[in-house]
Amino acid sequence: MSADAWTSVVTVVTFGSALSLAVWLWLLLARGFFWRTDVRLPAREEPGVWPAVCVVVPARDEAAVLPASLPPLLAQDYPGRAEVILIDDGSTDGTGELACELARRHGGLPLTVASPGEPPAGWTGKLWAVRHGINLARAREPEYLLLTDADIAHAPDSLRALVSAAGTGGFDVVSQMARLRVESLWEQLVVPAFVYFFAQLYPFRWIGGGRAGREGKKGTRTAAAAGGCVLLRTDAAERARIPDAIRQAVIDDVALARAVKGTGGRIWLGLADRVDSVRPYPRLHDLWRMVSRSAYAQLRHNPLVLAGTVAGLALVYLVPPASVCVGLAAGWGTTALLGAAAWLVMAGTYLPMLRYYRQPRWLAPLLPFTAFLYLLMTVDSAVQHYRGRGAAWKGRTYARPDAVPEEG
Missing domain, CATH: 3.90.550.10 (Spore Coat Polysaccharide Biosynthesis Protein SpsA; Chain A)
Structure with a gap:
């Protein structure tokens, strides 16, 4: 690869890492604090007469x-x-x-x-x-x-x-x-x-x-x-x-x-x-089936939504570690720094869920790898759908199940 081509690649990666960091800051602050795990059963009082x-x-x-x-x-x-x-x-x-x-x-x-x-x-x-x-x-x-x-x-x-x-x-x-x-x-x-x-x-x-x-x-x-x-x-x-x-x-x-x-x-x-x-x-096979049987239904069996989801997963979860690697290899500190910042926010938002599941903290930086697995599971879900296998579960196959209604 020529020097100019390599520079263009690094420039694109730098822009992607900056965009990924912006998305992660938005997710951290403006997505309902989804990463917190303190939403438990609300305050309650026992009724005088217990319903059937x-x-x-x-x-x-x-x-x-x-x-x-x-x-x-x-x-x-x-x-x-x-x-x-x-x-x-x-x-x-x-x-x-x-x-x-x-x-x-x-x-x-x-x-x-x-x-x-x-x-x-x-x-x-x-x-x-x-x-x-x-x-x-x-x-x-x-x-x-x-x-x-x-x-x-x-x-x-x-x-x-x-x-x-x-x-x-x-x-x-x-x-x-x-x-x-x-x-x-x-x-x-x-x-x-x-x-x-x-x-x-x-x-x-x-x-x-x-x-x-x-x-x-x-x-x-x-x-x-x-x-x-x-x-x-x-x-x-x-x-x-x-x-x-x-x-x-x-x-x-x-x-x-x-x-x-x-x-x-x-x-x-x-x-x-x-x-x-x-x-x-x-086994991974068991988890793969659990996710892939309904992933494409979540996307309303829409190829455009699938393409957008794959692109979104790549930008949000895969670009940060890629930016760190490319930035270090090219000697572009800004690229590596932007990728590392996005990766750090990502791992930080994942830590509360790991604590809820009593899992070690070292799993947090591996979230991009897990997201890549989910990306593959989602694509496989679409492939199975177009092969006529649809959502297969316990001996039954739903080739074209209706999608869940869109949020109002």
């Missing part, structure tokens, strides 16, 4: 995780009337039978196990199971529904805290982002970043704003939930036609939150302290 609750658990081939998740759910210390409805969604591993056996062995809340049959065209399997569970719950006339995944282990006071928070704050949805398992090296690299990126897309402070008229423009627009733990007021579900209105949504938790907020409901989302996922993702 039905817990709906969609489960498909979950025999491996049920022994760790179902007994704590049945053991909820809830003063009011509550019961669990587990919907066995065509399992082939004895999920339904195991659930009944665990209930007999451990006792606790009443358990009903039912099966909805195969979902009709236009429904995802999980939402078809949720629909069947909600229909069974309506006969019990609960004030609240707790939609929780089969891999989620709840602390004994989880339901009590969720209901208290919803009642005190007047929320129609109270959702907690369960703490995912982090044990293997790949889980250390990928899982905390998964939650970090989610919070960057949907800043928790913007979601749980004040009442209508006081929450501001951002709080009005932004809506999201974490599907593993969603407490939903029954009348809000009926107003929003949950789950029928979102029956094709692959990213069903975000779609649910938007549907509820779109009908005037109030929602809250934050990180959990004692709600944990027990599902292991020990």
